[in-house]
Amino acid sequence: MGKTIDVRTVNVVQYIKPLREGGSMPAIVNADDDFLYVLKFRGAGQGKKALISELMGGELARTLGLKVPELVFMNLDDSFSKTEPDEEIQDLLKFSVGLNLGLHFLSGAITFDPLVNTVDAATASKIVLLDSLVSNIDRTVKNTNLLSWNNELWVIDNGASFYFHHNWALYKNHLTRTFPLIKDHVLLPWATQLETAAIEIKEAFTQERLEEIIALIPEDWLLDEAEAMHPEAMRQAYMEYFQAKLAMIDKLVKEAEDAR
Template sequence: MMIIPEIELRTVNVTRYVTPLREGGSLPAIAEADDGFLYVLKFRGAGQGVKSLIAELIGGEIARILGLRVPELVFAKLDEAFGRTEADEEIQDLLKASTGLNLALHYLSGSVTFDPNAAEIDPLLASRIVWLDCLLTNVDRTARNTNMLWWNRELWLIDHGASLYFHHSWDNWEEQSLKPFVQVKDHVLLPYATQLKEADAELRPLLTPERIRAVTNLLPDSWLTTHGESPEAVRDVYTRFLTNRLAHADNFLNNALHARNALI
């Protein structure tokens, strides 16, 4: 019998919209919740909708299992009355479309965007992050947009919403799970990732099927209604995609090694 380890995300109620973060088309915002903390709020009514939230949750919690630093993720409830007094019509429409359960990351006050030209990074840490993004097919960790922050002298990963892009087509998920991650050539940390084999040997055993299932079990039913299947069937596809991709990790590892050799 498979014993699924429990992972829990807290749920908070959004009490105050502080300011938008006008990045790309998703319009995340800094918001305050009823626990008194500030969060970067990702809206279900924006951009790619709940698929972005699904990728954010899965990517963030898998990174955490692997020992990488990710701000706390919480479910964020947005009341239908919230935002009625918002003067900006675009933001008001976004808030109305996002009633219900959204996702938020703890706001790292005072953090600065990671700049590879201004900071040294440990080669093994760089290799772990590249390995993670190859697993998740995360296309959004480039020099133009690193999606990493320096906070308290440590490197933190944010914004995994562009990961798992197979779920935008869905039909060929099994084929997609076997493919190398060719976009690794554009990864901002690839030049520093000199220990990819060591990272693979360290990280691959940590992601057991039970731990992957524990992460996908976090996905709310209300986010899993866009594929014409039951929520449990959709969770199962995410689980099988990741376990299958991990079972064939040599495919993306060898491609990453080749891409890095091409830089030399």
């Protein structure tokens, strides 16, 4: 857990196919390290902010010892949009030139199904409480964003977290809020060890580790012409958010327990 985080950077060498079940239309691509990745595009609907959420959410989950596919930064050049016949995908590729985010493709993985799969209480509790902490609105029965691979549960798709950063002017309003939407979490029925999970989260999410995760965010992803806030101020705001949520973790535990 104390290991430093190293996110590699690779180059996209082949666009293989779009994953149309995802709202933002990610794609399976091949990189210059000969591995397949699910590429999340900076030019998609939620833009670079979804990539920031994906990056931070994924590395927080990994810090907790949860299974997360390797995350990599992916360079996409402008050659792909020129040869793409589908106009929608062509636009997505054109607006995504530059640095994007990829998740290692887990070949043969199946979507976690709460009617078929089970999960141990410790893992479920950690995922539920982490999602409450980062305000992840998208891990429901309808869309679990969890994979079963080699009989293990893997956490994917954290892009719908930290929704406060879609309106920086009001981010302070979120610092004292709990997360009532936790009632819809797909793993809530199994999350019977929330208090233990809270202790583990407080131990794992040290100031140093949180700073390291926030420092991973590429400067380019924080730059926004429509935004008055400076990237450095945004990084400080993410830290402020984490500290506020950790300070109220007992409230989040109670909220989740009441919902269960």
